[in-house]
Amino acid sequence: MNKFLPEEELEQRISRIREMAVETGYDAVLISTNANIYYTSGYVFSGFVYVSVDGGCLFFVHRPVGLEHEKVVYVRKPEQIAEKLESMGRKLPEKLGLELGRIPYLQALRLAAAFSQRELLDCSALLAKARSVKTDFELEKLKKSGVHHCQSYSRISGLFHEGMTDKEFQIEIEHRLRLDGCLGQFRIAGGSMELFMGNLLVGENADEPSPYDFAMGGEGLDNSLPVGCNDSIMRPGNSVMIDMNGNFTGYMTDMTRTYYVQRIDDKAKAAHNLSISIHRALSDFIRPGVEAKAAYELAKKMADDAGFSDYFMGHRQKAGFIGHGVGIEVNELPVIAPKSRDVFEKGNVIALEPKFVIPGTGAVGIENTYVVGDDGLECITDFPEELSEL
Amino acid sequence: MNKFLPEEELEQRISRIREMAVETGYDAVLISTNANIYYTSGYVFSGFVYVSVDGGCLFFVHRPVGLEHEKVVYVRKPEQIAEKLESMGRKLPEKLGLELGRIPYLQALRLAAAFSQRELLDCSALLAKARSVKTDFELEKLKKSGVHHCQSYSRISGLFHEGMTDKEFQIEIEHRLRLDGCLGQFRIAGGSMELFMGNLLVGENADEPSPYDFAMGGEGLDNSLPVGCNDSIMRPGNSVMIDMNGNFTGYMTDMTRTYYVQRIDDKAKAAHNLSISIHRALSDFIRPGVEAKAAYELAKKMADDAGFSDYFMGHRQKAGFIGHGVGIEVNELPVIAPKSRDVFEKGNVIALEPKFVIPGTGAVGIENTYVVGDDGLECITDFPEELSEL
Numbered sequence: 001m002n003k004f005l006p007e008e009e010l011e012q013r014i015s016r017i018r019e020m021a022v023e024t025g026y027d028a029v030l031i032s033t034n035a036n037i038y039y040t041s042g043y044v045f046s047g048f049v050y051v052s053v054d055g056g057c058l059f060f061v062h063r064p065v066g067l068e069h070e071k072v073v074y075v076r077k078p079e080q081i082a083e084k085l086e087s088m089g090r091k092l093p094e095k096l097g098l099e100l101g102r103i104p105y106l107q108a109l110r111l112a113a114a115f116s117q118r119e120l121l122d123c124s125a126l127l128a129k130a131r132s133v134k135t136d137f138e139l140e141k142l143k144k145s146g147v148h149h150c151q152s153y154s155r156i157s158g159l160f161h162e163g164m165t166d167k168e169f170q171i172e173i174e175h176r177l178r179l180d181g182c183l184g185q186f187r188i189a190g191g192s193m194e195l196f197m198g199n200l201l202v203g204e205n206a207d208e209p210s211p212y213d214f215a216m217g218g219e220g221l222d223n224s225l226p227v228g229c230n231d232s233i234m235r236p237g238n239s240v241m242i243d244m245n246g247n248f249t250g251y252m253t254d255m256t257r258t259y260y261v262q263r264i265d266d267k268a269k270a271a272h273n274l275s276i277s278i279h280r281a282l283s284d285f286i287r288p289g290v291e292a293k294a295a296y297e298l299a300k301k302m303a304d305d306a307g308f309s310d311y312f313m314g315h316r317q318k319a320g321f322i323g324h325g326v327g328i329e330v331n332e333l334p335v336i337a338p339k340s341r342d343v344f345e346k347g348n349v350i351a352l353e354p355k356f357v358i359p360g361t362g363a364v365g366i367e368n369t370y371v372v373g374d375d376g377l378e379c380i381t382d383f384p385e386e387l388s389e390l
Numbered sequence: 391m392n393k394f395l396p397e398e399e400l401e402q403r404i405s406r407i408r409e410m411a412v413e414t415g416y417d418a419v420l421i422s423t424n425a426n427i428y429y430t431s432g433y434v435f436s437g438f439v440y441v442s443v444d445g446g447c448l449f450f451v452h453r454p455v456g457l458e459h460e461k462v463v464y465v466r467k468p469e470q471i472a473e474k475l476e477s478m479g480r481k482l483p484e485k486l487g488l489e490l491g492r493i494p495y496l497q498a499l500r501l502a503a504a505f506s507q508r509e510l511l512d513c514s515a516l517l518a519k520a521r522s523v524k525t526d527f528e529l530e531k532l533k534k535s536g537v538h539h540c541q542s543y544s545r546i547s548g549l550f551h552e553g554m555t556d557k558e559f560q561i562e563i564e565h566r567l568r569l570d571g572c573l574g575q576f577r578i579a580g581g582s583m584e585l586f587m588g589n590l591l592v593g594e595n596a597d598e599p600s601p602y603d604f605a606m607g608g609e610g611l612d613n614s615l616p617v618g619c620n621d622s623i624m625r626p627g628n629s630v631m632i633d634m635n636g637n638f639t640g641y642m643t644d645m646t647r648t649y650y651v652q653r654i655d656d657k658a659k660a661a662h663n664l665s666i667s668i669h670r671a672l673s674d675f676i677r678p679g680v681e682a683k684a685a686y687e688l689a690k691k692m693a694d695d696a697g698f699s700d701y702f703m704g705h706r707q708k709a710g711f712i713g714h715g716v717g718i719e720v721n722e723l724p725v726i727a728p729k730s731r732d733v734f735e736k737g738n739v740i741a742l743e744p745k746f747v748i749p750g751t752g753a754v755g756i757e758n759t760y761v762v763g764d765d766g767l768e769c770i771t772d773f774p775e776e777l778s779e780l
Contacts, residue, residue, distance in 0.1 A: 003613050033581055043613040046582055046601040064599030064607065064616075065707045098495070102581070105490040105498035106512065122496065171568045178561045184586035185615050191423055191492070191581075192436055196574035209454030211436040217454065223393050223433040224640030224718070225575050226454075250614030317455045328614070 004059075004069050005042030009137045013040060013130070014057045020126045021053050027093035028052035029123040030081075030111060033102045035187060035328045036127050038250065048081060055090060079114045092116070097123025102189070128189075132325050132333035133347040139371060141251040142327065142349055146369060146380035149246035149253045152180040153383055156242060157259065160390040166202040166229035166240075167221060173200065173244055183247045187329045198244030199228045203235060206363035209317035215353050216241065216363055217317060236262035239362035240390060241355070246369075246381075254326050254351035255381040256367035259390045268364050271308055271356035272387040275365030278302050278322075278354040279385075283370070283377045286350075292334045292342040296322055299354045300338075308356055315357040323352040326369055348372040349380075394449075394459050395432030399527045403430060403520070404447045410516045411443050417483035418442035419513040420471075420501060423492045425577060425718045426517050428640065438471060445480060469504045482506070487513025492579070518579075522715050522723035523737040529761060531641040532717065532739055536759060536770035539636035539643045542570040543773055546632060547649065550780040556592040556619035556630075557611065563590065563634055573637045577719045588634030589618045593625060596753035599707035605743050606631065606753055607707060626652035629752035630780060631745070636759075636771075644716050644741035645771040646757035649780045658754050661698055661746035662777040665755030668692050668712075668744040669775075673760070673767045676740075682724045682732040686712055689744045690728075698746055705747040713742040716759055738762040739770075 004010065017040065021029055031040055031049040040049040046063040060075045061067055073084050082092055096115050098108055101124030112120050134142065152173075159172040174197045178184060186195050193212050201218050210217030210227040219230040234240065238261045246253035258272055278299045286295055299322045303312035313319045321340075325332030326349055334342030334350065344350075350372060355365035366385050370377035394400065407430065411419055421430055421439040430439040436453040450465045451457055463474050472482055486505050488498055491514030502510050524532065542563075549562040564587045568574060576585050583602050591608050600607030600617040609620040624630065628651045636643035648662055668689045676685055689712045693702035703709045711730075715722030716739055724732030724740065734740075740762060745755035756775050760767035 003616070034584060038614050044584070044601055044616055046603070063601045063603070063707065066599055100495040101497075102494055104492055104514075104581075105488070105495045105510065106514075107491075108495035120495065124494075124496075168569075171565065174568065174574075175561065175565045178564065179558075183612055183615055184564075185584060191494075194424060194434070194575060209456055211434055211453045213436070213453070222573055222640050224428050224637075225573055226393070226434055247614075250612050317453065 002069055003043040003067065004071070009135060010042070012135055014051055016130050017051050017127065018053050020130060021051065021097060021123070024097070024126060026053065026095045026097045026121060026123065029097035029126070030115070031099060031127065032107070032111070033099055035189065036099065038328055039127070039131055047075065048078065050081065052090070052093060060084070078111055082115055095121055097121045097126065099124040099127065101125060128333050131327060133345050134327060134349050138251060138327065139349070141249040142253060142369070142371070143380050145246050145248040145251055146253040146382070148181055148248040149255050149381055150383040152177045152182065153242070153255065153257060157388070157390050163233065165231050165233050166200055166205065167231040169234065169240075170200040170229045173242065177244060181248050182245055183250070184245065185247055186245050187247070187252065189329045189331050193331065194225060195227060196225065200244070201241040201363045202229065202232065203238035203362045204360070205230050205232060206239070206241060206357050207316050207359060213319070215313060215319040215321070215355055216243065216357070217314070234261050237264060237361065239264060239268055239358070239364050241363040241365070243367060251328060252326055252330055253369040253381050254330060254353070254367055255369060255383065256353060256355070256365065257383065257385070258364045258366065258387055260387060261390055264387065265358070265361055268358045268361040269387055270306075271311060271358055272364040274302065274306050274308060275354045275356065276385050279352060279366065279368060282352055286344055286372060286377055288344055288346045288372060288374060290344050292336045292340040292344060293338055296336050296338050296340065303354070311356040311358055313355060315359055322354050323350050325349060326351045344372050346372060346374055392459055393433040393457065394461070399525060400432070402525055404441055406520050407441050407517065408443050410520055411441065411487060411513070414487070414516060416443070416485045416487045416511060416513065419487035419516070420505070421489060421517065422497070422501070423489055425579065426489065428718055429517070429521055437465065438468065440471065442480070442483060450474070468501055472505055485511055487511045487516065489514040489517065491515060518723050521717060523735050524717060524739050528641060528717065529737075529739070531639040532643060532759070532761070533770050535636050535638040535641055536643040536772070538571055538638040539645050539771055540773040542567045542572065543632070543645065543647060547778070547780050553623065555621050555623050556590055556595065557621040559624065560590040560619045563632065567634060571638050572635055573640070574635065575637055576635050577637070577642065579719045579721050583721065584615060585617060586615065590634070591631040591753045592619065592622065593628035593752045594750070595620050595622060596629070596631060596747050597705050597749060603709070605703060605709040605711070605745055606633065606747070607704070624651050627654060627751065629654060629658055629748070629754050631753040631755075633757060641718060642716055642720055643759040643771050644720060644743070644757055645759060645773065646743060646745070646755065647773065647775070648754050648756065648777055650777060651780055654777065655748070655751055658748045658751040659777060661701060661748055662754040664693065664696050664698060665744045665746065666775050669742060669756065669758060672742055676734055676762060676767055678734055678736045678762060678764060680734050682726045682730040682734060683728055686726050686728055686730065693744070701746040701748055703745060705749055712744050713740050715739060716741045734762050736762060736764055
């Protein structure tokens with residue numbers, strides 16, 4: 001059974017990586033992390049995707065058994081890859097890129113030794129850049145996730161009942177998402193980020209700082225995973241920010257909507273509406289060629305001008321960005337932050353999340369996922385944005 | 391608010407690491423991954439735990455803001471650690487251990503440069519070894535997870551109804567576990583392992599090979615996460631193996647029980663009972679000082695002698711181990727495998743999972759988590775083991 005990408009799609013992705021490898025001066029790249037193996041093959045396997053500039057790509061598979069594809073070559077360990085290449089009459093690379101930003105130091109040394117590399121060269125930045133521009137095939141997966149994500153969100157307010165804790169509400173939302181086809185897995189690049197099925201933030205807990213580099217925090221339920229809901233009762237006047245997992249297809253959309261229990265104060269309402277206005281302004285502003293940091297500055301200026309600086313992107317602790325690429329992982333390129341060097345390209349898929357934390361009320365604002373096109377942003381998480389009562 | 395370990399517990403863990411660092415010839419170790427930061431502080435924060443052999447340990451924290459503890463020193467980036475140490479009048483380490491088996495190559499280089507290290511030295515193996523012997527405080531957390539895990543399992547069969555798919559059943563179990571206090575997060579060491587909330591394997595799907603190095607496989611629901619249930623209807627004669635997440639305390643127990651729909655064939659019954667017998671034999675055999683590979687061989691021999699070699703630890707694809715340490719992560723030391731060099735120690739916590747895949751029926755067998763004590767194994771997932779009808 002073929003589990004891999006259609007040939008044309010595979011060729012498109014591999015060609016792009018090959019071109020970037022040529023530009024960088026590499027003879028080949030060797031890919032060994034799940035997210036990048038999935039990107040370059042369409043299937044997560046244990047092993048390596050090998051892309052050389054002078055030939056096709058090969059899938060060196062350790063597990064599972066039984067894969068049938070012309071590109072599949074079984075190996076028990078990485079040291080066999082060079083042997084196999086030689087036995088196929090293929091020249092070994094003099095300059096081999098490895099995912100040095102992702103794979104452990106000791107693994108990098110082992111792979112470099114297996115290819116007799118004198119110097120360790122990084123291809124993780126190159127792959128991140130390649131992945132930041134989505135193919136039509138990928139856009140279809142993202143749009144499908146967006147449709148499911150919205151369908152699930154439309155069922156959220158029906159899950160609430162008075163006297164619930166934030167944790168109980170979160171669990172019911174998780175359950176709903178899973179029944180609706182959410183795969184559960186929340187893929188994040190970088191070992192220091194962790195989250196289970198998304199983040200629900202109610203009332204004051206939104207102002208609890210968390211160690212992770214997400215836009216919002218929360219105390220969490222345990223010191224081993226200090227983020228998100230903290231099992232407190234949802235009370236009248238609390239805002240309820242829902243930022244839950246949109247991985248329905250292997251590609252994730254990112255969407256936040258905010259509700260409240262019974263009533264909410266005017267400052268929070270104004271901040272929520274400001275978030276919506278920032279989305280509108282960014283939708284007009286972002287185009288291929290625009291600098292990501294300029295988008296950040298525009299959002300920041302709107303928050304400052306409205307007198308909401310103290311609450312923008314957090315209150316006690318602030319996030320340093322207002323948006324990020326999404327796709328196979330939730331934190332892809334471009335990064336929309338003050339020091340970002342990224343420039344928007346056609347085919348980027350970005351989540352924008354200008355949010356506010358209002359002391360005493362909680363977090364407000366929305367997040368949408370957009371495709372960057374020649375004419376601006378196309379929203380793929382099309383769902384009512386107003387602050388509404390649960 | 392203090393989120394860190396009680397002083398005595400902290401001192402016990404840090405002393406052990408310090409002793410091991412001295413033995414290895416290191417002046418200090420620098421810890422930067424979530425699992426090891428949690429182990430050495432009791433709390434996941436963004437930053438570094440620094441343990442020097444000639445002084446106490448320090449928590450260099452990037453995020454969150456507001457932590458109050460005498461060991462906390464705030465830093466924006468790792469390059470500041472050396473400065474801070476110097477300003478505190480502390481000698482910089484000549485030999486610094488880094489988690490080279492865990493942190494990305496580029497991060498390792500950056501940290502080494504920040505400490506002007508000429509040579510990169512690994513402390514990840516040392517930390518894994520330290521973590522493999524649990525303290526009383528940790529054992530309490532593991533036992534508490536075990537109690538909750540069993541309570542949740544006692545509610546599983548009530549969730550089944552005729553005509554359900556494996557996916558629907560899995561989702562109801564996830565929901566039950568979460569309501570019962572399961573934290574959801576399934577911590578695994580190594581970037582190439584992934585799983586969402588555990589594995590439910592029904593019928594023939596148990597014989598579908600998966601890329602991951604888990605004991606059992608399954609096709610999964612999507613090529614982006616090819617393991618576990620595959621949305622097929624649970625039919626009479628199918629075995630139903632339930633191996634779901636036991637993380638209730640930041641420490642995970644690992645437990646598998648097997649059920650069946652209406653009826654099950656005799657060969658599967660016999661294999662299940664053999665799994666129980668292997669548990670009994672291993673409980674008598676494993677003691678501090680016994681080699682892990684000898685435990686594997688005993689289990690393997692029992693499977694071979696009973697004529698079940700073809701089904702032991704998988705059928706189309708086989709796992710290369712019958713057990714593993716558990717704790718903060720699900721794949722800790724010792725590893726109970728043919729080439730393991732590990733020797734059981736008092737205070738190890740291990741999951742044993744001699745399992746069988748019977749073509750046409752599915753996976754059978756049980757898994758328990760045990761504490762290794764002077765008198766043998768203490769089971770901390772005490773729950774009926776017999777194959778039973780759903």
